[in-house]
Amino acid sequence: MPLDAVVLVVVAVLFAVVSGINDGGALLATGLKLPTVRPVTGILVLALLVAVIPLVTHRVALTFxxxxxxxxxxxxxxxxxxxxxxxxxxxxxxxxKGRPTSLTLAVVGGLTGAGLGWGLPVSPGSVVLVLAFGLAAPIAGGLLAWVLIRVLVVVTTARGL
Incomplete structure (x- = not known):
């Protein structure tokens, strides 16, 4: 196997591990707080979704x-x-360091920086669009969570939750 292929495989494996730690850790931390979901069930569901989701969507990767x-x-x-x-x-x-991260935004920064540094054509419009969505996502998520909490308060009791 050529050296460049070995390097690319090693980098891909590292990416998969770091992505799993970054995203999976956050999802597991949230899921483990739910008394109805057992840790083994949560881990199995996450493993299944990690295998299935890339088959369903790959548009983010294509954008990159x-x-x-x-x-x-x-x-x-x-x-x-x-x-x-x-x-x-x-x-x-x-x-x-225990700081929240975004692997997506790190990849955007890495690709943009490497593209500019290597002298490759970089699309400023696409970079700004991705960063705008990255900035808007927590705001939209917070607003949606606020609405859903209001709906849950109306349709169920504290014991039901």
């Missing part, structure tokens, strides 16, 4: 590799590898 920057030019594989390693380093450091 086709709209943010063009990595088809010479050196594109190297720039992409540097971007992913940089993203993983940021998430690993922040996670080790």
């Amino acid at each position: 590799v086709t709209r943010l920057a063009t990595f088809d030019d010479p050196g594109g594989k190297i720039a992409m590898t540097i971007a992913v390693i940089s993203s993983l380093a940021v998430v690993a450091v922040l996670s080790a």
Whole structure:
């Protein structure tokens, strides 16, 4: 197996592990607070969803590799590898310090920085659009949670919750 293929496989495995720790840890922490969901059940459901969800949607990944920057030019594989390693380093450091992280935003930053640093064409509009959604997501989530709590208070009792 060529060296570049080995490096890409190692980086992909590291990405999968860090992604699992980052996203899975947050989901498990929330799920473990629910007395009705046993930890084994939660872990099995998460494992199943991790396997199934990529089969259903892959548009975020396509945005990363086709709209943010063009990595088809010479050196594109190297720039992409540097971007992913940089993203993983940021998430690993922040996670080790107990800080909340966003792997998606770290990847956006890594891809944008590596693309610009390598001299590849980067789409400012796509970068701004992804960052705008990243900024809007917690606000939208907070508003939706507030509405859902109000609905739950009306339709159920404290004991029912």
